[in-house]
Amino acid sequence: MPTSRSCDQCYAQKKKCQREKDLAKCIRCAHLALDCSTARYSRPPGRPARSKLLGPAAEIQVWASQERSSSKTSSSPNTDVQGVSPHSQSASTDTTSEQEPLVIDHINSSVGHGVQSKLPDILQELGRNQEPSTPAPEPTDEEFYELNDIFMIGPSFTKTFRQALNYSYLKAPHILRDMFSVMIRYMTNTMKPNTTAPAHAEIAEAAHLLRKYQVTEISNDNDALAVLVLGQSLAALDTFMVSTGSMLILRHSLYLVKPWYPQLAQVEFLDSVTVTPIFWEILECLIKRERPIIRPRIHRPHVVDRLFGLCVSLMPILYDLCEVSHEMKVQSQPQSQKLDIIEQQVLSWTPAEPPLQFSRFTDTEIMLLRVQASIYRSATLLLIHRVKYPLSCQDGIAVSYANDIMEEKDKILLHGGPDLKLQFGCFPLYLALLEIPLRPESLWKSLTKLSYRPACAEQFFAFHRYFWQRRWDGFKGSLFDLIDNGPTFMAVP
Template sequence: MTPKACDQCYRNKEKCSFTLAAEKRLGRRPNSKSFVHGSLHIWDYERGNQIETNNSRSSTRASNCISPSTSASCLDLALPREKKEDDEQDVPLARVLDQILQYHSTLQTTTDAMRIVTHDVQFAVIHIPFTMGRSFMNDLRNSVYSVLSQSAPTLTDGYIAFLVLVAHCQASRLYCTTPDLYRGARALRVLRNIKTVRHQDAVGILLLGQVLFVFEILTDTFTSSAHSIVRSALISARRWYPFLLQEPRFDTITICPIIMDTVCCLVYREVPVIRLCIQNRIIVDRFMGVSSTLMPLLYDLCVISHIAKSATAGITLNSPRTIDEEHPDDCYSDIEKSIEDWVPTLPPDFLSAYDKAEVQMMLTQANVYRLAGLLVIHRLRYPFGVRDSVAQHYANCIFSEMSSSCAALTQDGMRALPIMFPLWISMFEVEGPGEDLLEKFSCFPLPSVCMSKLCGFVKHVRMAKESGYNGLWFDLVENNLHFAVIP
């Protein structure tokens, strides 16, 4: 039986009065909406009649937020992009850099960094020195956005310090800025102390290692710690590399540190942290191009060189007095043959997927790195004064490869130039062509800054040769090379 009065009216002996409300009263709570499990929605409130606009914006933000239950894949987050005028892509480089530098002092938080990451033109201007061309920019941008979203505490300080310094370098104003050493130190502390418990942590650490490497080489006139920064990141991420290298979406972050470490190890005769060996797919990397299959050979060369350096028997074996100069049969023979026979593996759509300048850059890089490997082997065998003509032949071949591609490579100065290591070691052997190429490459600000510092060691090696030094140039590195070697 339906009661005719509520408990209160029954006690007071009153009759209940029922009113049907056609509309919801003002002040009533809104009906709760069901959100996707694990999502965090942040609502914006504005005055006036903009409720629908706010709801629309909130829905957009919610779709891009990080969900703890769906963060298993580090690089699967959608990248929101700012709307721009149609002609903004044609804004001069100097004006874009001015816009960034005008508010660089306000870059303090992850949100501030994200403003640049989600801006097409500003992101490209800052990051183009680290890619072969614009064809690689979208993948790099998606990767940086995802890693920064999921590893903000790890990456923010180092990334902001990197952004500001690279912007000044691109604008040729490096001399008039003070690097944010406080942020750099905090980021370095994170790199040293972080524990990698997930593959997302490993990817974040690898990106942090790269941005801190760049920060270090642009900050100091003399630095011996930049290589150790990259090695530290690789060591922290090493146990995750077998998984990361099977996932193409991680390539933009995971491949570059390997060539950075390998090149330095060739010079210092050390063993790289990672041996890159991928057999089930073809890699075309933003920085390594089509040379990924050469990296295992250079790794093996580093191992052999390190053993020869460390073992007295190996050093004796490789002495030029005990080697047949015409038919050397020593510990370098097999790896020399492998590098000599190496050719890059190209994907079927290589010529159509990339523009002409990018193709030229990648093929040039592959050729000069193969020649550089052979030149390194020759100088590990023979000190200055022994078979110098062969070393000069390799050096001139490297200069010729670069010169023939120079017009295509320098047409806009807007790309990475990862051929500095072959150029640098060739300058030990022949004077003149290397300086001419550096003059032509002056439109690339970041490599030019680094090579201007590395040329100090070139001068030292040449002076040693002129004074009668008849040892290996590798033996001069420990006490006389005061700057990081760049690829």
């Protein structure tokens, strides 16, 4: 006889759970291809036990109650997403209730009390699930950086990035568990010498995650945070493996998260997972002349991002450039006064180096951060120039911006030695290669620690060959016409 208890998925989304005789899954889970389980924690009948404060502001109790059931979704009553308030619940509320979400309003206080050190590590959690009898030891920061170094400018970003990932995983493991499991296995394999391109099985796993991602629903801010992390992780996997839908994946996640973004952007220690996807999409919109989904909000002027370093304060200017460029594309205007204003803003822009926080970075990281800011400034000016002028028109100015980018690259590689990689300068350097006819294959080795060329690099190489063939054939139109009509490639940070 079918159980009368709602499955975990229907319960979490407050949907009616209907079952048919002799079917293992309920109708909704069968239709959406979801796992139909009833493993969630259930409260015993009667009045719940009185809440006890086990730590400062009760954060420890909040996290402990959530840890009891990794499959549980903290869902709020069905309301319009625009009306969700970050102050809808205090941290001292009875946390055993499955009906009220854990809000992000109290996160910053937990950071100050050091409670984040008690968060279960993602790698440790996944290791424990794979071998229940032998709990996995908590990895060191050095081990975490070794596994994820291509997502950070340097090791000084490890603690904040790790903390944000752990928090998002803890709050919505039902959304992130499979994604992190696949990502950890993939990144572990890429660290091995002589790694080849991803196998069919790895691509199939990513495709399965994508199908689950398409039916993910957001009920509260914790789900929104998890979807934001999931979207950028899936987009990164796609970039490495096949590079066919990375921006569709990323933009879909930003569209879903948009109502919650103003709230998430206020939380300082989540910057490492909220800044990157916004910036990445802006770069794509710059070369495609599209309008970004989310306008960035910079609440802290001295943010130093794990991927974009000191360029965070440049984001609003880049967003405005996307909008103006898109308007000129749609209206077919030759030039815009707004574009001149943005160009002056870029010319006067200087990255704000936080005097106190900056001391936590190594000398090499500080050098990388400053070079990255310099080449992104030059790349932005180069893009503005190409919005104004077609190819073969005032090429000398464009080449001078490209030379500035290449000279900064040469200086830092000469100073840092052969082991230094300018990992987060791909976007400016790719733009420079569209003005200076150099082979990108030789440049690629200085940009990454990956042991093989991912799909996104192969795509740009194909576009680069097409682009220069068209220029040598006498093409004198817009750079963006070639981008729209040539082989597909995507913006890589």
